[in-house]
Amino acid sequence: MQDPTETAAEPNPGLVSTAIQAITQHIRSEGLAAGDPLPSEAAMTRQLNVSRTVVREAFRSLSAMRLIDMSAGRRATVAKLDTGAMSMVIEHGITTQQISVHQVYDVRRTIEMRTVALAALRRTEAEAAAIAQSARLMRENFQNPEIVMEHDIAFHEAIAAASHNPVFSLIVTAFSGVTRRTWVIGWRTRSSSEDQLKMIKGHEDIAEAILKGDPRLAVEHMAQHFDKSVKALLDAGIA
Amino acid sequence: MQDPTETAAEPNPGLVSTAIQAITQHIRSEGLAAGDPLPSEAAMTRQLNVSRTVVREAFRSLSAMRLIDMSAGRRATVAKLDTGAMSMVIEHGITTQQISVHQVYDVRRTIEMRTVALAALRRTEAEAAAIAQSARLMRENFQNPEIVMEHDIAFHEAIAAASHNPVFSLIVTAFSGVTRRTWVIGWRTRSSSEDQLKMIKGHEDIAEAILKGDPRLAVEHMAQHFDKSVKALLDAGIA
């Protein structure tokens, strides 16, 4: 906040940053959509009058953020919306202890209270079925934590998808990485199978409310689910 | 979901992806915090037994996501949490028409209904003052839309900061770019100065509720604010 170089762009733009901007600008001005091809590195090299090294680092940077897709031999293409970069930012915040798991859960709760309501209102039959399916698979595999976790994650992502707002999906999916790192901890604090099955029951309740198209009920069950999950993490000592 | 190469890592890892993982892994395993230095490119080159080109593209990619800071002559350092990458993802979604402004506003509304409540509960005196200050500056400059907009953005970011959850700040700030592109449109639909001042009054109401520490009232005013903003955008034909 005090350092102007912090808030403003870069003090020294640097050729690579310039190239990155040129590429994104190209996407914008040409009105490119997902899947459309971008200029080749050679073309960009001529246009910007810089070395291929610079252009390549720019392309690679955009690829790392999953804004473009690169593969050998083919020209880069505009990418479909993807969580890649967001996940990495969140992970980075966690591993460098700039954000806590608890804080992520608070955001998740806020968002999923909304996605579950929207899902109840907007879900297609297929989406309702997919959500219920994930819940069912959790129960069927409840002796194998790893598998239960994956279905749990799929469950929440399916609800986000059923909200029909890709921005919600984006954020929920970005948090999945964190979930993968902490889920088992929460599971273990549910010492008895009874507790574990009760937690799975919570998911089934949510799925049922979505199927019935009852947003109020869905929100209520989701709130309970999160309260229990957060409590489990707190009990395990996760700040 | 159907394509395994989509969810799993890359089909062909690629040396650069490997290097990126190695660097993030280094941060994790060494427990580095923001500001700590990373190995030099030369060191990484030796460790991974790849060319400097590859290592460099990896560093540059992480720099583009703002996970690390690079500058000439100095070794790269672990970066403070920054919105950079998230903003770019959102912008990319908007410009390639994979998400709509309306969808972003729906997410903003969801999140800011929460941040405003948390701010009312947790804000320090200084934070409450900063929020009120932004609202005041909006009124003082209300003839200059550009300036009003910047204070509007600062207002919402200040509220997010006062929630004391950096993840909320991260997301709210990531949306600011979208706001900058659409704000003026909403402003123009408020044809009369009276309407414009009424909108500014809404901000002052929010600031006051936060100062009073009344989350319920704050949420109520925030809800009204968003309802009006979204209506203004809809009137202007923004989907």
Place this chain on the structure above:
DNA sequence: CCTCAAAACCTGTATGACAGGTTGCTATAC
């Protein structure tokens, strides 16, 4: 018109070179 192989083009990676910035050490001056 179809098929298939070569050519043209593209990205992935490696190597070497040099400019310019940063840091730390050392030798000199005080």
Place this chain on the structure above:
DNA sequence: GTATAGCAACCTGTCATACAGGTTTTGAGG
């Protein structure tokens, strides 16, 4: 003994070139 100036070592930024291997285009031959 201490402070300082300057040099050496190291580091990143950019460029040029080369070649391997994948992809698309083209054109010749059937």
